[in-house]
Amino acid sequence: MAAKVHPNVAVPEPPCISAGIVSQQQDQDQPPVVLTVWRKSLLFNCHGFTVFDAKGNLAFRVDCYDASSSTTSRRPELVLMDVAGNPLLTIRRKRLCLSDNWIIYDGDGEGASTPLLSVRRHLRRGLRASKALAHVTPLSSSLPLPEEAYVVEGSYGRRACAVRDARGDAVAEVRRKESVGDDVFRLVAEPRLGAPLAMAIVIAIDEMFRGGSSLLRRTCSA
Numbered sequence: 001m002a003a004k005v006h007p008n009v010a011v012p013e014p015p016c017i018s019a020g021i022v023s024q025q026q027d028q029d030q031p032p033v034v035l036t037v038w039r040k041s042l043l044f045n046c047h048g049f050t051v052f053d054a055k056g057n058l059a060f061r062v063d064c065y066d067a068s069s070s071t072t073s074r075r076p077e078l079v080l081m082d083v084a085g086n087p088l089l090t091i092r093r094k095r096l097c098l099s100d101n102w103i104i105y106d107g108d109g110e111g112a113s114t115p116l117l118s119v120r121r122h123l124r125r126g127l128r129a130s131k132a133l134a135h136v137t138p139l140s141s142s143l144p145l146p147e148e149a150y151v152v153e154g155s156y157g158r159r160a161c162a163v164r165d166a167r168g169d170a171v172a173e174v175r176r177k178e179s180v181g182d183d184v185f186r187l188v189a190e191p192r193l194g195a196p197l198a199m200a201i202v203i204a205i206d207e208m209f210r211g212g213s214s215l216l217r218r219t220c221s222a
Helices: 195-208
Strands: 033-038 046-052 058-065 077-081 087-093 101-106 115-121 132-138 150-155 160-164 170-176 184-189
Touching (some): 058 195, 115 195, 132 195, 170 195
Antiparallel strands (some): 033 046, 033 184, 077 087, 101 115, 115 132, 160 170, 170 184
């Protein structure tokens, strides 16, 4: 299956997109980064994500070990790592919150780690239909992003959704990859958002939507 997702799965060279979060986003003239996301860990007895760059090299990983036999237990956080297992971003569920709200932190999320983004599930009001899935809010001035709210629109279940700015322009898109099923899809990230943050948003959305529950209800370990 791994060879079908990307032929270079055995090549463990970390690409340049895995080094540094903010520095990657400062060259706005670069073309979008296209990633292939596989909802599977390459480690035995793990669940998570394996992410490849456009050349088929490993880019990111999320490895989650089963903490119990239950697939519905809520898990507090996930860690997006580079190929070597170094934490890039921590996606942590906000406690004591009425809505499904996730905070994305720099690094391992410990100590003085900076909160970068908030991803909050859209709450439907009344009977009016809405394309919105979630709302993304920058929390740090260190990000080269306008201090405005972003919205995730579309259908994550159909692998057809986008993160859009106030003008409606997409800064990241999830696209279906034909002939390989729902567990493999493309992620296109614009330079102003960056590939790591785009993937972190996808992880938060993944936790929010799978038949109304999380795709991965397990404890994540870096």
